[in-house]
Amino acid sequence: MPNHSKPQLGAIRAVTFSVPDIEAATEAYVSALGYRVLADTVIDTATATRWRAPALAGRAMRTLGPTSGEPVVLRFVAAPGTAPVPALTSHGWNATEIVVQDVDALAARLTAHPAFTIIGPPMGLTRFPMIRAMQAIGPFDECLYFTEVGPGSGLDLAPALSPVGRVFIVVAGGGDLAAMFAAYADFGNVIDPPVATPVRVISAANGLPADTLHPHGLIKLREGTMIELDGYPECTGPRPAVPGELPPGMAMVSFACPVAPGGERLLVGAAGERIELLEGEE
Numbered sequence: 001m002p003n004h005s006k007p008q009l010g011a012i013r014a015v016t017f018s019v020p021d022i023e024a025a026t027e028a029y030v031s032a033l034g035y036r037v038l039a040d041t042v043i044d045t046a047t048a049t050r051w052r053a054p055a056l057a058g059r060a061m062r063t064l065g066p067t068s069g070e071p072v073v074l075r076f077v078a079a080p081g082t083a084p085v086p087a088l089t090s091h092g093w094n095a096t097e098i099v100v101q102d103v104d105a106l107a108a109r110l111t112a113h114p115a116f117t118i119i120g121p122p123m124g125l126t127r128f129p130m131i132r133a134m135q136a137i138g139p140f141d142e143c144l145y146f147t148e149v150g151p152g153s154g155l156d157l158a159p160a161l162s163p164v165g166r167v168f169i170v171v172a173g174g175g176d177l178a179a180m181f182a183a184y185a186d187f188g189n190v191i192d193p194p195v196a197t198p199v200r201v202i203s204a205a206n207g208l209p210a211d212t213l214h215p216h217g218l219i220k221l222r223e224g225t226m227i228e229l230d231g232y233p234e235c236t237g238p239r240p241a242v243p244g245e246l247p248p249g250m251a252m253v254s255f256a257c258p259v260a261p262g263g264e265r266l267l268v269g270a271a272g273e274r275i276e277l278l279e280g281e282e
Contacts, residue, residue: 003188010256011223012167013278014063015096016075018082018246019140022062025076028115028139029064033098033106033164038073039063050265051252051274055244068161082248087143088173088205090239091232091271093250095135097145097169099160103132106146106164115139120201128153135201142249143201145169158224168225170253173202174271177215177231183269184219184227186261192218194231206235221255229271238272247272256281 002008019025029035041061048056060078074096088094100106103122110116120135130150138144146164149157158168174180177194194217203212215231241247252274260277267275 002190006186006188007257007259007261009184009187009189009219009221009227009277010258010281011221012072012170012225012253013256013281014073014075014254014276015093015167015170015250016077016246016252016254016276017140017142018077018079018248018251020079020082020084021140022060022076022078024115024139026062026064028113029074032110032113032116034067034162035064035074035164036067037062038065043077051246051276052266052268053244053246055242056246066162066165068165070161070166072166074167077246077251079245079248082242082245084141085239085248086205087137087141087249088202089236091174091236092172092239092247093170093253093273094173094230095143095145095171095228096167096250097133097147097171097228099158099165099168100146100148101160101163101165103134103146103148107134110136116144119143119204122148128155131155140249145171156220156224169228171228171230172269172271172273173230173232173236174269174273175232175234175236176270177217177229179270180229180231181217181219183267187219190220192220194229199230202230202232206233208233208235227253246274252276254278 045057065073117137122134133147194215196213196215199214219227254276257277260279
């Protein structure tokens, strides 16, 4: 049960990526995933300061969203000259999971698209075979999971309201899983304690045997969304970032939050993941 004496971290509202080429990112997500451009903006000084990335002041940002019009978006921030970091090999936010209506049809589309590489083909989950998921790498080494949730799972998961729907799970990885969970202790959300299972895409990215066990647990949010926290192997480390910039790739996740603990609008987790709190939103 949730702890109602503490503020609740709400649903996922945005995932922000730092990329060297906004136009290339847009082309990929629009043509392959069917996302649409919602806004082009310039980051102001106040926002850059709040994000602890003052070098972003004056930078371009493009916002995309699913055709369903659900209140969750992807934001691409211009970071010219930034070198992508291989997915699943460094600490911080590492994977964006999006709910879809037909994962096999999407797999066929991504196979033919030059900007995406499938690293895990569609497959039913061991415990929930009615849930089929695949994993892919996007144009700037960002990791994306695409999940089709069939009937009968009994799980409270966000439905796909368009062929490629909203982000419903975000995944952070780091070297100290206990410390990662402790960073969310000021919130009263329900937690599924960590278990250790093989995660083939993490093992493959880090040159480990496919049956290597990786610990991971969940923080449950509103609207059928969740945070997954993964314990990463010792061969991984902090993601290199230019001072004053966001980390490259999947850099920040924004959540609805009626009350921000201590009034803070931006938190940084134990793995370096940036957590933006949209205070006042349920």
